[in-house]
Amino acid sequence: MDAIIKNFPQTPVDLDADRPSQKEAEDAVRTLLRWAGDDPSREGLLDTPARVAKAYRELFAGYDMEPEDVLGRTFEEVAGYDDMVLVKDIPFFSHCEHHMVPIIGKAHVAYMPDGKVLGLSKIARVVEIYGRRLQTQETMTAQIAKAIDDTLAPRGVAVMIEAEHMCMAMRGVQKQGSTTLTTTFTGTFKTEPADQARFMSMVRSR
Ligand SMILES: Nc1nc2c(ncn2[C@@H]2O[C@H](COP(=O)(O)OP(=O)(O)OP(=O)(O)O)[C@@H](O)[C@H]2O)c(=O)[nH]1
Numbered sequence: 661m662d663a664i665i666k667n668f669p670q671t672p673v674d675l676d677a678d679r680p681s682q683k684e685a686e687d688a689v690r691t692l693l694r695w696a697g698d699d700p701s702r703e704g705l706l707d708t709p710a711r712v713a714k715a716y717r718e719l720f721a722g723y724d725m726e727p728e729d730v731l732g733r734t735f736e737e738v739a740g741y742d743d744m745v746l747v748k749d750i751p752f753f754s755h756c757e758h759h760m761v762p763i764i765g766k767a768h769v770a771y772m773p774d775g776k777v778l779g780l781s782k783i784a785r786v787v788e789i790y791g792r793r794l795q796t797q798e799t800m801t802a803q804i805a806k807a808i809d810d811t812l813a814p815r816g817v818a819v820m821i822e823a824e825h826m827c828m829a830m831r832g833v834q835k836q837g838s839t840t841l842t843t844t845f846t847g848t849f850k851t852e853p854a855d856q857a858r859f860m861s862m863v864r865s866r
């Protein structure tokens with residue numbers, strides 16, 4: 661269990677057992693509206709708690725999905741193809757776990773197949789699963805790499821995320837336009853500098 665908490669920190673508990681009701685969620689939004697200084701009973705805000713709850717369901721849908729659900733299906737008939745597969749510029753929105761405001765970015769995900777390949781869309785689906793949770797960029801990068809490593813058992817996985825954190829742009833230090841880059845390398849991408857360099861240059865090529 662410790663390992664699960666360490667690697668998948670957002671899913672250590674039985675979420676359904678602890679999940680508040682729809683009414684509790686809507687009441688919490690009403691409290692925040694009042695706390696911000698507005699009046700939840702005015703006409704324009706009457707439906708807002710329900711809308712916010714519905715939006716949260718969508719924005720945080722990743723808690724209801726596990727990577728194994730999408731990575732289970734693999735293909736072996738690829739004419740012996742064994743070189744890098746890179747899906748780059750996968751756009752995502754996430755929310756930082758410190759302030760619950762958006763992280764807007766792109767993920768670049770590569771692996772070196774070992775007899776099996778993934779459906780390409782499944783890589784983007786894994787980015788969605790982890791993006792739609794409260795995150796740090798470092799955690800999300802490591803989780804995507806680990807999910808692919810664990811389920812596909814390829815010769816190596818490389819993940820790079822570049823993102824802007826709205827908590828640094830809209831509030832606090834208020835620096836707009838800065839980009840944070842994070843990488844995780846496993847297997848051959850970790851042990852072979854040439855593979856890592858090729859990943860970097862393929863990500864950078866336009
Ligand atoms: N390492 C890391 N830090 C993050 C990420 N998202 C937000 N942060 C940082 O989390 C930190 C939280 O710092 P605190 O001092 O506890 O909170 P704060 O007073 O709101 O900090 P400021 O943002 O500096 O105003 C801030 O420095 C954020 O920039 C992330 O994905 N990774």
Ligand SMILES: [Zn+2]
Pocket residue numbers: 756757758759760761825827828
């Ligand atoms: Zn933040």
